[in-house]
Amino acid sequence: MGTYRNLPPERFANLAGRVLSGEDFSDYDLLEADFSGSICRGCDFTxxxxxxxxxxGADFTGANFTNAILCEAEMYGAILTDAVFTGAGLGPVYADPAQFADARGVDMESADIL
Incomplete structure (x- = not known):
């Protein structure tokens, strides 16, 4: 884990309920970010x-969460179809395990999905 990039404060404060598809959030510090209800199809969160x-309730269809840290993230109702979670920290996350059925790279042995 290296140094994280920071979003400008005005951008960080305006992520909820937005169409953000295809955006690059790789290596960003998004601690406590609010993406609720956003459309994040194909976003890169590597x-x-x-x-x-x-x-x-966000749509993360095809998003890439490779090596992302999602501990304690609230994910109920999020769409994770074809999202990639290879090496992601999923312990614990708050979601229905069935949400990960169509995701890729999820290590259900080490994930802690509550």
């Missing part, structure tokens, strides 16, 4: 810090 984030 190596991002998303701990304690609100991801409820």
């Amino acid at each position: 190596g991002a810090m998303l701990a304690w984030s609100n991801l409820r």
Whole structure:
């Protein structure tokens, strides 16, 4: 884990309920970010810090969470179809395990999905 990039404060404060598809959030510090209800199809979250984030009801179809940290993230209702979670820190996350059925790279042995 290296140094994280920072979003400008005005951008960080305006992530909920937005159309953000295809954006690059790789290696960003998104600690406690609010992506609730956002459309994040195909976004790149590789190596991002998303701990304690609100991801409820967001559409992450095809998003890449490789090596991202999602500990304590709220994910209920999020769409994770074809999202990639290879090496992601999923312990614990708040979601229905069935949400990960169509995701890729999820290590259900080490994931802690509550």
